[in-house]
Amino acid sequence: MRWKGDVAIITGRYLSADESTIMELWSRARNGQSVLLRVHGVRPWFEITPHGRWKDGENHPNLPETYEEITEVRGPEMKWTYLGEKPVWKVFVKQPFMVPKIRQELSGKWTILSGDIPFVNRFFLDGDLSMHVTVDGEVCESEHPVDVCIDISMDEVKHCEPFPAPFKIFSFDLETSIAHDTILCAAAVIEDMGTGERERHTFSEDEQTILENLTKLVRETDPDIITGYNIDNFDMGRILDRANFVSGNDKEKKIRTLGWGRVSTDEQGRRRDTLFPTRGTSRAWNMAGRCVMDAWWQARQALRPQRETLKFVSTLLFPESEDMQKMDVDASKMDEEWKNRPEEVIEYCLRDAELPLDIMHKIQAFRRKEAVAAVAKVSLDTSANGTTSQLIDSLVIRMADRTGIGVPLTGSAERKEGQIEGGYVHDVEAGLHRWVAILDFKSMYPSIMIGKNICYTTRIDDMLSDAFSPEDYEKSPTGAKFCHDGIRRGMVPKLLEDLMSQRDVHKAGMRNASDEAQRSYHDQMQYAVKILMNSFYGVFASGFYRFTHRQLGESITAWARQNIKTIIQKLGDEGQHVVYSDTDSIFVKTPVDGVTDPRQAMIEFGHSTAERFSEKSAELEFETGMSVFFSHGAKKRYVGQVVWPEEKMMIKGYETQRTDSFRYLTEGMKNIFKHVLADDSEAAINLAIETISAVKKGDVPVRDLIMSKSCKGRWDRKRAKWDFSQDYANPDAMIQVRAARAIIDKGLPFTPGMKIAYIVTNAKNRPMEIKPWLEEDPVAEYDGQFYADRLATAFGRVTEAFDWSAKELLAGNRQTSLFSF
Template sequence: MRCLYVYWDVRLLTASYSREEDGVVVELYGKTREGKSIVVRYKGFKPYFYLVEPPSTILEKFSQDPEIYKMEEVELWHKGKVRKCVKVTLHSPWKTPRYRREALEFCDVLAADIPFHQRFIYDFDLGSCVRVYGKEEEKGKYTTELVVNAEKFENIGDFKPPLKILSFDIENSMKNGRIFTIGIAIWENGEIRKESIEGDEKDILWKFLEMIWKEDPDIITGYNIDGYDLELLSERYKKYGMDFLIGRDKSKPQRIVGQFWRLHGRVIEDAWWAVKKELRLKQETLQAVAMHLFGEGKLDVDRTNIDEEWEKDKEKVIEYCKKDAELALRILLQIGIINKYLDLATVTKFPLEDVIHSGTSTWVDSLLIREADRHNIGVPLQGQERKSRKIEGGYVHTIEPGLYHWVCVLDFKSMYPSIIIKYNICFTTLSKDGDIVSPTGVRFLSKEKREGLIPKLLAELMKKRDELKRKMKEDPDNRDYYNGLQKAVKILMNTFYGVLASSFYRFTNPDIGASITAFARDTIKRIIAELESEGIKVVYGDTDSVFFQSPYEDLENTIEFGMRKAEEISRREKLILEFEKILEPFFSHGAKKRYVGRIIWPDEEKGNMVVRGYEIRRTDSFDLQSEAQRAVFEKILDGDIQGAIELAREIVSKVRAGKVPIESLVISRTVKDFKFYKNPDSMPNVQAARKLIKMGQEFIPGMKVAWIVVNARGSKQDVEPYIPGMEFNRKPDYRYYARRVAETLARITDVFGVDEENLLTGSRQISLGAFGKEKKKKTLFDFE
């Protein structure tokens, strides 16, 4: 008789485990295809790790320990050969670190630092979306709609169920910390609804728990809830002897390494951290971000005098609090970070929370550890290898400075992943007997002798990305869905080189990272040499791209020429070189990684400017610098070198005269907690933050603050905070800003013999060299 199972399709959101009287239960929390919250329970899975060629001493010690469930002899590939190992299985996952430390005194230890829930996911080879077969149980301690004891799992295609997001904000006394109100905004079925919790403080705390249990949100957010609101709630619950039980198993949130919070069954994603990850703004206050995204801000309440505001008008404070919760929620939705992480969860085969709160090395782990397990390859502990030398980077090819025309740009498609695949580069193929020799002398086994795990995975990811890009064209109605997934695959592919070249990753080896970049350098050098042997002028080359002049001076023939060269080189190199763009013209400074060009093809990018090496990267940069650079570059690309020099001088002169917009002078920088600075009084960002606090403005340690320099003549700068929408009443130090702009523009004009002092003083000596005829064009940098 055939056994029939009940099943549920589940998108995994978080994973954890709980202790129960009869052992440990793995808990997978998620949302069903129909939109119901679910916890999937699995009993009987136990933690384990491996001892490599262990001496009898440690085996005898472990065999007498009742915590050890069992020990089994196995064979694993480790450090170049198959070795006799012992698999040690424990009863309790939380005791693994202790036994790992003991074992490391006697022998190598493998796979002993993998989080227990991730070990479960790897062993069952679960993806981010699974079909769960099992039996529905009573809810017990859980607040989810469904509680299921799993009997087996099956991976299924990706789907995105509707997620419920709850955002909250707290208003509390500045005098004694007492909570006045909690504002709530909830996203469900495409709409936002707002509520508030008021009353006696103890009553507020109890009502907040009830609301979480009743609403059962998948994601909890707010603005700086990691650094303030959750900490405050934890303290207030303790004050009344109450438990802060907001997990889907009514557990407490746990703070991880003093930064973010984790919670059984729910994802905590602070909207402020999402802003820091996805947006590069001068200011990161809730007010500033909301104004930037929506053109609206917070309600008018003096947060520094909240006690008086509460006494004066409670309803106004309640609305203020609800508005803050709503704005945080709208920001999270607007920047689209949840969808981005859902796509990454799909390609990394992880629950959503593991993608959000794990580093890129853990994303790679998710694929690589599974593959290692399938091939009986030992998984080293994180941080066992240490990089002994700096890995040389990519090759940069430069020529004489000048204006060049009809420049074809060819880029390698995923160069480092492609090189890893082509040369079978992997920790499993690294061998003194290898028949593939890198330019550094390191040897790797060919694919015929042993296919590397990493090349195999990357080849599969590359194929997957090509399929997704094909589906984007074939299915325009779902273009955004496939585009999100292919971008996630690209992020993951490019992550591999970074972790392999790092000094801490478990599978790292300095010979691997050095070999990848060495192969890349040789490839680019060989291509450049071959092009030049054909009489083609190469004007630039950098790591994974090559720029060369077309022999034609028209678009149609240049496109055909670029396509033909890309195909020829790709066929010869057995790597895919893509014809990316045509620049007309292209300006080379002659210095490493410094150039600018105007795109003339493809059509969707036509007219855009490509700038490299001139970007303002100083932490104290301001908009006027980049605006001035772009205006001068426009002149140069028009062939008007004399006009570019004159414009640079004109800009510097106008800055010195104060004829520039105030907002273009704003500088911003992150400010940590003041206690982390040895000399905080000398730091302009700290000075600005302290002034903001005195003004009653919002400030959170770790947030960016914005200011304008009003006096730079003394031993320390005098700065004044800049707040959008508020009148700025101090006079900027225009001499300071003029010198900074001159310094920036001199990085362009110095090739013409015009340095910083020349721009400041207005000297007329110019060395144009062979930069061609000048053309006249009205400046785009026209300040009144």
């Protein structure tokens, strides 16, 4: 029997059979079924080429045909490398896991190419496939817990236009004993994104039964994605630990308590690894067939919230929700709560299993990752949990394979020493400036890469410059040479151009969409394309990417600096006033002498200036027009009243933007800025003084003084405690570490990397005394002098422009300064 249809690939692995290698790809079909694709006929290989430059007729080392693991050596084929065209042999091996060893043994005589690409990637690379594919294969028996399993070959898979897959999501939460680390209860909410239906389950039996029932539920409901709040660092690890503990050496029991992977429980040996969730050294968890997405991680990336607790993020996203107003269980007294009111704890647990689902939908985490997967042509798991370089690899390697370019190993190039020089930041003039037009370069770094044909494959190495004449290439301001596209068109410029036009297609799709679903789809896709385009520069300027060289990054930024400095110079020569500039933007004052409508004049000036200085592949755009711009004179810190294209206040860099600040400061500063922009410095100063005086007197709710900083740290297995000394030179000198320690001492969970909230209670002592902020047990007192000083410093920087120092603000009058003269 055949099965035909469109599927979205979640993740994959390979299996070594006797004479072949099988790829297993787990997917969710458009029709809602979970489908396991067993791909046959793909053989593992890598490539070899002699070291150094190649001269025709030269001898090469003996081909490695005697190795038992090698089944065939094919070639040679001439391929491009940074040392010129070279003969490349394709070496087939019996199994993918044999590659590292052989690679190692051959590396003395041969340069290895394509030798570090995970085997499953070959599906996407060789077939030029993406996350969404159409398959037509023979249904086969499978012991794995899926709806359908089919056997296919690569020619039974075709590209499919992306579609919103009806994922099944499993969101869960555990409540655990502080005294014994045991699991007290658990809850899970399973959502079918196809129908929108949810089912809810709670578990409150003995620990082993809870683990078994959770595992059973995972296997029965067959989810594609596992989520929950902070599961990466807490719940997944706890499940692993407790399942191992209750199972001891009983393998069957371990399978019943921990067998979450989408594979048969009868798997033997190595294959069984993926039945159990694992987390190597990476951030993300791995298990066969499913993708683990932590709602905390997604929310922090999408929202950059001031604090990162589930309650804070939920209230931020759902301020109206009644659920959040309900009395909470005190997590710091969980054992007591569990003993006294288990029903409430279970209800609380269920709520905390459901909220992550709501959060993930609100920030559109699933659809965004799916769109990135579609654009970068990777699986959902790679999109959700992979690195930026894996996304870029996916596009670049498939192009290299199709255009005869050798793929070097990651780490094969010389490591970049020191930093490369970055963008140019112009000094900002302190004070108020009126009618300022902001001109921006459109996609500056991608445009330069396209325009100057910058790529690993177009760079002319000094060793090869004898083979080129000066008209073959362009020299960057740093002296690096990149050949013209007539000689060789770079892969990166080509890919970026393709992405740019893809984005245009989706933007048009958005405009022409007939319904919201279609508009949203195109929006997700255009956004994913934008993200990906902007990732190129960073990856190619990094020190360890396989297709990079420090000249690439250096040249891109050098050309960027040259472009922007030239324009600033020209504007200055014309008598225009450049107020500020950062990397790809120029802030210019509109000449308004004798003008009746300055706003209109600014719009016209903005457009005409942008047009005058635009060049091919260095296109300037008039993005924003401000009636007033203010800065106290520090780069990357300014505020403006935007009047075009819309009315809004724009603040950059200042404390209002910072998540390690506190609400009372950010709100106060915003209001001060309003007065400043309204040209009412007196009101600004009065407000500053009042605000400072109120906090000093202790009149401010402590809740408005919560500060928050992220805290690193790692679990020390041997000593069974959190270790901060790996991440901090002097851990006790760090406020957030002291706050984290206080939380840990209370028996509350600590998540490395998560922001820790605290109140300063006494800054006279050094290091200053702080108390962690816990919703269940709010801090009552604060150090008024400390907060007053902090406000005065921040406000003072602004009011200094109107001749009021921080000291004067604190004193509430100008007497101090008068006397000091």
